[in-house]
Amino acid sequence: MAIKIHGRQLSPLVRVAMLAMSEMNVESEIIEDDMRSPEYLAKVNPFGKHPAVEFDDFILYESRAILRYVATNYGGLHLLGSTPKEKAMVDQWVEVQGCYFEPPVRSLVTELYFFPKFLERVPDVAVVEENLSKFEKLLNIYDAQLAKTKYLAGDFYSMADLAHIPMLHRFVVSSGKESLVTSRKHVNAWYETITSRPAWKKIVEQYPDV
Amino acid sequence: MAIKIHGRQLSFYVRTAMLAMSEMNVESEIIEDDMHSPEYLAKVNPFGKHPAVEFDDFILYESRAILRYVATNYGGLHLLGSTPKEKAMVDQWFEVQGCNFDPPVRRRVPDVAVVEENLSKFEKLLNIYDAQLAKTKYLAGDFYSMADLAHIPLLHRFVASSGKESLVTSRKHVNAWYETITSRPAWKKIVEQYPDV
Numbered sequence: 154m155a156i157k158i159h160g161r162q163l164s165p166l167v168r169v170a171m172l173a174m175s176e177m178n179v180e181s182e183i184i185e186d187d188m189r190s191p192e193y194l195a196k197v198n199p200f201g202k203h204p205a206v207e208f209d210d211f212i213l214y215e216s217r218a219i220l221r222y223v224a225t226n227y228g229g230l231h232l233l234g235s236t237p238k239e240k241a242m243v244d245q246w247v248e249v250q251g252c253y254f255e256p257p258v259r260s261l262v263t264e265l266y267f268f269p270k271f272l273e274r275v276p277d278v279a280v281v282e283e284n285l286s287k288f289e290k291l292l293n294i295y296d297a298q299l300a301k302t303k304y305l306a307g308d309f310y311s312m313a314d315l316a317h318i319p320m321l322h323r324f325v326v327s328s329g330k331e332s333l334v335t336s337r338k339h340v341n342a343w344y345e346t347i348t349s350r351p352a353w354k355k356i357v358e359q360y361p362d363v
Numbered sequence: 364m365a366i367k368i369h370g371r372q373l374s375f376y377v378r379t380a381m382l383a384m385s386e387m388n389v390e391s392e393i394i395e396d397d398m399h400s401p402e403y404l405a406k407v408n409p410f411g412k413h414p415a416v417e418f419d420d421f422i423l424y425e426s427r428a429i430l431r432y433v434a435t436n437y438g439g440l441h442l443l444g445s446t447p448k449e450k451a452m453v454d455q456w457f458e459v460q461g462c463n464f465d466p467p468v469r470r471r472v473p474d475v476a477v478v479e480e481n482l483s484k485f486e487k488l489l490n491i492y493d494a495q496l497a498k499t500k501y502l503a504g505d506f507y508s509m510a511d512l513a514h515i516p517l518l519h520r521f522v523a524s525s526g527k528e529s530l531v532t533s534r535k536h537v538n539a540w541y542e543t544i545t546s547r548p549a550w551k552k553i554v555e556q557y558p559d560v
Contacts, residue, residue: 199491200463213451215458222451241423241432248425251461253410294409 155182160203162360168319169216170204175352177227220312232312242306246313257284258320266327299339314347322348365392370413372557376426378516380414383430385549387437430509442509452503456510496536511544519545523559
């Protein structure tokens with residue numbers, strides 16, 4: 154029976170949950186409900202956010218918590234790291250993704266893709282410039298790390314890399330500013346590697362960009 | 364040998380690392396270095412942030428990653444939850460702390476509009492917390508976890524110093540939870556060592 158994911162497939166955060174399932178070969182289905190409805194707030198997620206996922210006996214929200222749960226309980230323990238040090242490095246880069254990567258890149262994707270495409274809204278130049286600058290500084294640090302290790306937490310693919318894929322893919326294919334990624338040798342190689350994973354390609358094929 | 368924590372004791376995030384050590388009865392020492400120096404960026408944390416902690420054979424940064432590592436490896440596995448569902452709930456509220464709680468509560472700018480906007484966000488958040496804490500003693504269930512721990516330094520600072528503590532104290536279940544978690548000996552030890560000024 155397919156696991157229900159509440160959210161829209163286009164959302165990068167919902168896609169983190171979808172990708173976690175896909176990596177573990179777990180069937181999932183998308184429930185496109187209204188995250189602000191009284192029913193959703195009362196029964197699914199009081200914070201009024203997507204994704205939220207229905208497991209056997211409870212509902213879980215927060216994309217990174219969902220990812221960790223799916224990896225832990227559906228055969229993906231290797232995604233968490235195998236030694237105490239590896240696990241620490243994975244957790245560290247998962248935090249980096251959530252605290253430093255996500256806010257500016259989400260803002261850029263919103264301004265440069267979602268607003269023009271779906272709301273006929275013009276990007277805020279000041280917001281875009283500020284976040285491009287933050288993202289560039291970040292990518293320099295990523296590039297230095299990825300010159301040393303194949304993936305973020307070491308030479309193994311982990312949930313820290315996975316957590317980046319949906320939003321980074323959206324930035325590269327839809328923002329017009331992909332050169333920030335493609336011009337940085339090690340970041341670009343890492344980007345190509347992680348987005349070539351069959352589990353991700355499956356999602357992009359099922360829901361092609363329009 | 365005391366574990367070195369890079370940072371200033373006054374910082375909420377540094378105190379999260381200090382509290383993790385304190386809960387596990389692990390001795391730590393504070394190294395107040397310049398997080399922007401080329402040496403720090405090259406050797407400790409390329410993101411130029413505190414805290415960063417020196418363990419036996421590596422340095423770890425990001426306060427929540429540090430907390431999880433200390434809990435896991437220094438006798439605090441119970442802080443992570445004991446069943447798959449409990450662990451999921453801890454991780455969920457851990458994310459809530461990082462993504463929903465931290466940003467509005469952390470802002471200290473004196474800009475009135477920003478303060479008002481963040482107070483408003485924080486009040487909405489506290490309503491959700493109050494509803495949860497009416498059902499469970501702690502955030503993830505009836506057991507103290509790292510999700511509760513991660514709130515303590517910043518929440519304590521807000522209540523002790525913001526002038527807006529009524530947001531917390533006026534909400535019955537949030538207030539009871541706040542009193543409980545800040546009464547823990549591990550936290551009291553830190554506040555006594557570094558009293559509020």
